[in-house]
Amino acid sequence: MMENAWLIPIFPLVAFLVLLLVGGRLRERGAYIGIIFTLASFMLSLLTLMERFSAPTYKKTLEWLTLGGTQLTAGFEINQLNALMLVIVSLVSLLVQIYSLGYMKGEGRFSTFYAYLGFFTFAMLGLVMAPNLVQLYFFWELVGVGSFLLIGFYFYKQEAKAAAKKAFIMTRIGDVGLLIGIILLFWETGSFEYGEIFQAVQSGVISDGSLTLIAILIFVGAVGKSGQFPLHTWLPDAMEGPTPVSALIHAATMVAAGVYLVATMFPLFLASEAAMQAVAITGGFTAIFAASIASVQKDVKRVLAYSTISQLGFMMLALGTAGYVAGVFHLMTHAFFKALLFLAAGSVIHAIHTQDIERMGGLWARLKWTGPLFLVGTLAISGFPLLSGFFSKDEILMAAWTNGNYFLFILAVITSFLTAFYMFRLFFMIFAGESRRQAKQVKESPAIMLLPMLVLGVLAVISGYIQTPWFGTFLGEWLVEGNETVLGAAHSEGPAWVMILAVSVALAGILLAYMKYARTKLPREGLVKENSTLYRVLENKYYMDEIYYFTIVQMIKGISLFLSYMERFIIGGLISTVTGSIEGMGKIGSKLQSGQVQQYGMIAFLGLAVLLVIFALTGGYLR
Amino acid sequence: MTGVPLSAYLVLALVLFCIGLYGALTKRNAVIVLISIELMLNAANINLVAFSKLGVTPSITGQVFSLFTITIAAAEAAVGLAILMSLYRNRKTVNVDEMDIMKH
Numbered sequence: 020m021m022e023n024a025w026l027i028p029i030f031p032l033v034a035f036l037v038l039l040l041v042g043g044r045l046r047e048r049g050a051y052i053g054i055i056f057t058l059a060s061f062m063l064s065l066l067t068l069m070e071r072f073s074a075p076t077y078k079k080t081l082e083w084l085t086l087g088g089t090q091l092t093a094g095f096e097i098n099q100l101n102a103l104m105l106v107i108v109s110l111v112s113l114l115v116q117i118y119s120l121g122y123m124k125g126e127g128r129f130s131t132f133y134a135y136l137g138f139f140t141f142a143m144l145g146l147v148m149a150p151n152l153v154q155l156y157f158f159w160e161l162v163g164v165g166s167f168l169l170i171g172f173y174f175y176k177q178e179a180k181a182a183a184k185k186a187f188i189m190t191r192i193g194d195v196g197l198l199i200g201i202i203l204l205f206w207e208t209g210s211f212e213y214g215e216i217f218q219a220v221q222s223g224v225i226s227d228g229s230l231t232l233i234a235i236l237i238f239v240g241a242v243g244k245s246g247q248f249p250l251h252t253w254l255p256d257a258m259e260g261p262t263p264v265s266a267l268i269h270a271a272t273m274v275a276a277g278v279y280l281v282a283t284m285f286p287l288f289l290a291s292e293a294a295m296q297a298v299a300i301t302g303g304f305t306a307i308f309a310a311s312i313a314s315v316q317k318d319v320k321r322v323l324a325y326s327t328i329s330q331l332g333f334m335m336l337a338l339g340t341a342g343y344v345a346g347v348f349h350l351m352t353h354a355f356f357k358a359l360l361f362l363a364a365g366s367v368i369h370a371i372h373t374q375d376i377e378r379m380g381g382l383w384a385r386l387k388w389t390g391p392l393f394l395v396g397t398l399a400i401s402g403f404p405l406l407s408g409f410f411s412k413d414e415i416l417m418a419a420w421t422n423g424n425y426f427l428f429i430l431a432v433i434t435s436f437l438t439a440f441y442m443f444r445l446f447f448m449i450f451a452g453e454s455r456r457q458a459k460q461v462k463e464s465p466a467i468m469l470l471p472m473l474v475l476g477v478l479a480v481i482s483g484y485i486q487t488p489w490f491g492t493f494l495g496e497w498l499v500e501g502n503e504t505v506l507g508a509a510h511s512e513g514p515a516w517v518m519i520l521a522v523s524v525a526l527a528g529i530l531l532a533y534m535k536y537a538r539t540k541l542p543r544e545g546l547v548k549e550n551s552t553l554y555r556v557l558e559n560k561y562y563m564d565e566i567y568y569f570t571i572v573q574m575i576k577g578i579s580l581f582l583s584y585m586e587r588f589i590i591g592g593l594i595s596t597v598t599g600s601i602e603g604m605g606k607i608g609s610k611l612q613s614g615q616v617q618q619y620g621m622i623a624f625l626g627l628a629v630l631l632v633i634f635a636l637t638g639g640y641l642r
Numbered sequence: 643m644t645g646v647p648l649s650a651y652l653v654l655a656l657v658l659f660c661i662g663l664y665g666a667l668t669k670r671n672a673v674i675v676l677i678s679i680e681l682m683l684n685a686a687n688i689n690l691v692a693f694s695k696l697g698v699t700p701s702i703t704g705q706v707f708s709l710f711t712i713t714i715a716a717a718e719a720a721v722g723l724a725i726l727m728s729l730y731r732n733r734k735t736v737n738v739d740e741m742d743i744m745k746h
Contacts (some may be wrong), residue, residue: 614742617675621667 021077021097024067027105028144030060031112035137042130049130053137054116060144061109064102071102072497080150089209096150096213099498100282100347104147104275107354111271112140114471118362119263121468122369132172136267139165143272147279151211152201155280159197159244162276163190166268170260182256189253193243197280200236203229204287217286227291234287234294237280238301245277245331248305252563254328258320262365265320270327270361271354278334278350285343299339299419303427303434306332308561310437314444315557318374319364322445326400327357329434333415336427342418344495348486349411351494355482356399356408359475363393366464366472367449376448383450385461388469390450392476397446399479401439402525407483409522414486416521417513432524439528447536488518651692659685672729672736676722683715 034056042049071077080094097105116136123132142161149155171183205211207229208219219225225233241247246254246269257269268274281288281298288294306329313325330353337346366389367382368374383390399408412435419428463469486494556562658681665678687708694704730736 612745614745615739616741617667617738624663624667 021067021070021074022079024063024077024097024105024148025079025095027060027063027067027109028141028148030056030063031137031140031144035134035141038130038134038137042134045130047129050116050120050133053133054113054120056137057109057113057116057140060140061106061113064105064109064144067097068102068106071097071099078150091153091211092151093154094150095148097148099500100279101147103347103351103498104279105144107275107351108140108143108147108272111354111358111475112136112143112267114358114474115263115267115362118266118365118468118471119261121465122263122365123261128172132261135165135168135172136264139169139268139273143276146276151213152204152216153211155283156198156201159240159276159280160194162244162273163187163194166190166257166273169264169268170257172261172264173259176259178256179259182253182259186253186257189250190243193240193250193277196236196238196243197240200233200240203233203236207233213283220287220290230287231291231293234284234291235297237284237287238294238298241277241280241335242301243277244280245274245335246328247277247301247332247335248308249563251305251309251328252560252567255321255324255560258318258324262320262361262368265324266358266361266365269324270357274327274331275334275350275354278331278338278346281335281338282343282347282350285338288338289341295339295341297339298335299422299424299427302332302335302337302339303430304332305329306336306434307430307437308332310434310441312557312560314437314441315554317377319367319376319379319445319449320361320374322376322441323357323360323364326360326438326442329438330357330400333412333431333434336431337415337418340419340422340424340427342415342422344486344492344498345411345414345418347498348414348494352399352407352411352479352482355475356396356406356479359392359472359479360396360400362468362472362475363389363396366468367393369464369468370461376445379449380452381450382461386450386463388463389472392469392472393446393450395476395479397442401442401529402435402521403439403529404522405483407479407481409525410483410487413488413518413521416517420513420517432520435521436524436528439525440532443529443532444536447532451537648692648696651688651696655685655688655692658682658688670737670739672726672738672741675738676719676726679722680715680719683711687711 031053034053037052038045038049045052076096076098078094078096080092082090083093084091116133119132119136123129126132139162142158142165146155146158146162149158167183167187170186171179173179174183201211204216207225208216210216210219220230243250254269254274258265260268288298309325309328309332313322313329316322316325330349334346334349334353337343337349367379367386370386370389371379371382373379395406399406402409402412416428416431416435419431486492559565662678662681662683662685666675666682669675669678690704690708690711694701694708697704726736729741733740735741
């Protein structure tokens with residue numbers, strides 16, 4: 020199967036092309052094309068993963084370009100990480116497409132939506148299969164385009180348009196870092212192939228300074244794509260896109276691309292202590308930073324967006340503390356439970372047509388399926404024992420602890436508490452308390468939307484069991500197989516109290532949220548008053564957008580104003596001087612042609628006279 | 643006949659030519675312009691005849707040549723007058739400065 024794995028991204032591409040060409044005529048039936056092709060892609064991914072369990076890494080490349088002495092290749096590679104990512108991406112994409120059948124019902128541009136989804140899935144699958152950095156960069160940018168199209172799907176909405184542009188530009192800033200990193204890496208090693216790069220890194224060809232620089236530049240690309248601080252502000256705004264898109268792109272796949280990049284380039288990062296520190300600190304800071312914002316936001320999708328940023332920070336923290344397995348493991352479990360949460364949130368929005376959680380409440384009795392599924396997702400992300408998030412978060416905490424990064428460990432523990440708190444705040448505000456709307460209006464979503472949620476719900480519960488400290492560390496052993504020396508241990512052993520601590524802070528967070536928002540035993544304004552400075556700072560996301568507006572945006576506006584004046588007056592002046600002088604000369608020339616034959620005769624005669632005078636004065640020799 | 647020097651003929655021719663040139667370049671009436679051109683031609687004819695009699699190598703060729711020139715001048719004047727007539731019929735004017743249609 021592995022030699023045919025190149026078909027995996029081709030299927031969604033075909034769906035995209037078909038929908039692009041004949042989508043207008045198919046209308047809603049176009050969705051089935053997208054679903055069928057993605058299903059094929061998923062089946063193939065699954066078979067590839069199955070085969071990869073026993074077979075070695077498969078790599079197939081063809082020569083693409085020869086530039087001087089360098090050969091650029093194109094092809095695909097199936098190693099453990101790639102195979103896992105393929106399944107995650109194609110599965111979530113498939114489920115989201117099925118879900119969209121219900122969610123997007125009545126949408127006029129149905130086939131366009133599926134075409135974009137197909138395109139995005141193609142780009143993402145291509146990204147994870149890329150065997151070298153050039154190919155990775157191509158698909159990296161294609162993913163950006165796909166995201167741009169999907170965020171701006173409701174392009175007639177001003178906010179959606181602005182959000183799409185913001186997402187594109189912010190991630191581009193990161194991409195420039197990645198591009199420079201790739202170029203520098205090529206400069207140093209003369210190759211784009213992962214294998215050759217890692218060999219060069221391990222043999223110490225590259226000096227420590229440039230190694231750190233390259234690793235950090237590549238990490239800048241990951242920061243942009245994964246919404247890490249300080250390039251995170253596009254992700255909450257990207258929630259302007261349709262909710263299934265948020266589930267696919269801004270929860271499970273595209274934002275995970277940054278984590279995937281760091282995981283893929285892990286040997287490079289390992290070689291530089293400073294780069295690892297940068298990754299870990301950025302991740303840890305982002306995690307707590309976003310979690311604190313999520314605790315006060317009032318838009319259900321924005322809370323989830325900030326929680327995504329926070330969880331991605333967790334993954335970066337894990338990778339930065341040498342917890343390769345922990346990071347990838349959390350990437351996988353997060354993909355499932357966050358997609359579930361987004362789809363469930365979409366189902367809630369579908370039912371009551373608002374995203375403001377203050378206008379929700381008491382939906383538990385009404386949404387008989389969505390409610391429990393949302394609860395499963397919430398428990399999983401909070402790290403409630405025996406659900407998937409519990410195991411992966413535990414793995415991350417262990418990694419941070421065994422790495423000796425106690426400060427980051429404490430940050431992560433506080434973030435776990437906040438995560439549990441804000442997720443249950445969200446849950447209780449939506450489902451507990453009194454109904455603020457006429458209950459009859461609220462209807463459960465159709466089965467076509469519940470089915471994908473159910474699948475994700477099951478996965479959110481069980482997917483943690485492939486890597487537990489009790490039943491074996493299957494995932495970790497498989498992931499590091501053949502690379503133990505580089506990628507580290509399959510499982511970080513730590514003191515048992517770490518797990519107990521993790522569980523107790525999660526439970527404390529849940530309890531606090533329960534007291535405040537479900538039982539209202541504690542006043543909602545108990546800890547942080549609604550009009551206090553801290554609350555306002557959090558509600559306005561630490562004024563990051565405003566800071567960017569007043570520093571970077573204004574600075575660029577100033578520069579562009581200066582340059583536009585430069586263009587208008589200096590360059591424009593030069594050009595109009597040139598054109599003006601030529602035009603003037605032409606005007607004089609055309610004046611000469613007056614049609615008055617006598618004038619011509621006069622001029623000819625005068626000219627002759629002048630010549631004769633010169634001839635007479637110089638004696639016939641012009642010197 | 644013998645007392646008149648060559649330079650006297652040449653000065654006469656020069657004066658005639660200048661008058662003709664002045665008239666051709668300044669007069670507005672096309673008929674006067676044509677007459678002025680005739681003057682310039684005849685100034686040249688005087689030169690030809692004068693050189694054929696009093697030049698360094700006197701020869702009858704100059705006089706024969708001037709006969710040809712007079713013939714051609716007559717033909718030219720006929721053509722010029724014909725053009726002038728048809729122009730006048732078309733444009734009701736004989737003013738040279740109004741005849742600028744070939745400018746465009």
